[in-house]
Amino acid sequence: PFSRISTRSLQTSSAKRPPLAFAFDIDGVLIRGEQVIPQAKRALEILEGDNELGMKIPFVLITNGGGTSETIRCQRLSKKLGMEISVSQFMQSHTVLKSIVHKYAEKPVLVLGGRPGAVPRVAAEYGFRNVSTTLDILRWNPSVWPFHDLDETEKAFLESRPTFDPSTRFSAIIVFHDPRNWALDVQITCDILRSDGYVLPSSKPRKTGDDDVKLIFCNPDLLWGSDYPTSRIGQGGFRAAFQGVYKALTGSEYPYVQYGKPTKATYRFAEKLLRDRLQELHPLDVDDGHLPNVYMIGDNPESDIAGANAAGWHSVLVETGVYDRSQGSPAHRPTHLVKDVEKAVRWAVHREI
Numbered sequence: 001p002f003s004r005i006s007t008r009s010l011q012t013s014s015a016k017r018p019p020l021a022f023a024f025d026i027d028g029v030l031i032r033g034e035q036v037i038p039q040a041k042r043a044l045e046i047l048e049g050d051n052e053l054g055m056k057i058p059f060v061l062i063t064n065g066g067g068t069s070e071t072i073r074c075q076r077l078s079k080k081l082g083m084e085i086s087v088s089q090f091m092q093s094h095t096v097l098k099s100i101v102h103k104y105a106e107k108p109v110l111v112l113g114g115r116p117g118a119v120p121r122v123a124a125e126y127g128f129r130n131v132s133t134t135l136d137i138l139r140w141n142p143s144v145w146p147f148h149d150l151d152e153t154e155k156a157f158l159e160s161r162p163t164f165d166p167s168t169r170f171s172a173i174i175v176f177h178d179p180r181n182w183a184l185d186v187q188i189t190c191d192i193l194r195s196d197g198y199v200l201p202s203s204k205p206r207k208t209g210d211d212d213v214k215l216i217f218c219n220p221d222l223l224w225g226s227d228y229p230t231s232r233i234g235q236g237g238f239r240a241a242f243q244g245v246y247k248a249l250t251g252s253e254y255p256y257v258q259y260g261k262p263t264k265a266t267y268r269f270a271e272k273l274l275r276d277r278l279q280e281l282h283p284l285d286v287d288d289g290h291l292p293n294v295y296m297i298g299d300n301p302e303s304d305i306a307g308a309n310a311a312g313w314h315s316v317l318v319e320t321g322v323y324d325r326s327q328g329s330p331a332h333r334p335t336h337l338v339k340d341v342e343k344a345v346r347w348a349v350h351r352e353i
């Protein structure tokens with residue numbers, strides 16, 4: 001009976017559904033900094049229906065960026081790209097944390113990165129109920145790192161914050177987005193991880209169930225394509241800086257969990273997003289979750305191409321971001337290499353029809 005259902009739904013699915021779907025990276029493919037890459041709008045219009053199939057071809061956006069809510073990011077992207085980008089077709093570096101928040105709901109978590117206040121708002125939206133920031137700790141005791149003077153934005157953020165309690169034992173330190181104050185954040189992260197979860201050394205025995213402090217990074221990008229002429233150092237650079245200092249202090253790196261492209265967890269989360277988007281655009285009575293051929297279009301071989309290849313997707317590398325042909329062959333071999341996102345979409349659609 002299962003084979004009959006899957007054959008039937010496959011027949012209806014191939015009749016009613018396009019033979020391909022897309023996943024787009026954002027920075028270096030659709031935008032650079034605040035600028036929209038010229039070919040981006042045309043590429044997405046093709047998928048919105050202006051194609052030989054005469055139907056919408058589903059796509060999702062997967063970025064290692066972050067630092068604000070998915071809703072706000074999609075509103076900004078919709079405005080920039082001149083078309084509706086819904087939250088149901090979007091994921092950013094820390095979106096995948098929604099699948100683990102239940103482990104930390106009430107537990108003390110230190111969140112790093114982004115503009116003052118933005119990440120705590122995202123964390124609360126996900127369900128983290130007991131969040132602190134390094135600015136809270138700096139206000140509690142400015143000598144924790146005497147070289148950082150609070151700016152007006154940071155002071156405004158702190159006005160709404162409760163006083164930090166130094167008896168807090170953190171369960172996890174989560175780097176949501178690229179930290180703004182690397183030195184302050186490295187200092188406090190080292191303090192907490194060297195004092196079994198406390199900001200100050202503590203002789204308190206662990207409570208039953210207390211594990212080692214989890215260290216989680218959401219974006220491994222050493223480099224990313226902004227509107228600066230050359231690639232910029234990303235959250236992967238912060239991780240290297242932190243681990244370099246921690247190893248100098250203790251003799252070894254601290255074990256950590258890595259999310260973001262190219263990790264499997266992020267691509268598994270993206271596949272579910274694509275399945276849901278396909279069912280949203282082309283609903284089937286019995287959706288067997290079958291995915292058509294997926295084409296990932298990215299500018300960073302280390303995150304976009306490596307992750308897509310490992311997920312069994314087709315990968316198309318563009319030359320409008322991190323990858324530069326003068327560097328020689330990309331570290332991870334794409335299915336295809338093209339100048340820009342419009343050429344990538346045309347090539348993939350033509351290949352499948």
Ligand code: G3P
Nearest residue numbers: 026027063064065221224
């Ligand atoms: O912080 C953003 C950067 O790491 C890369 O973003 O969109 O190219 O995955 P994206």
Ligand code: MG
Nearest residue numbers: 025027028299
């Ligand atoms: Mg990119």
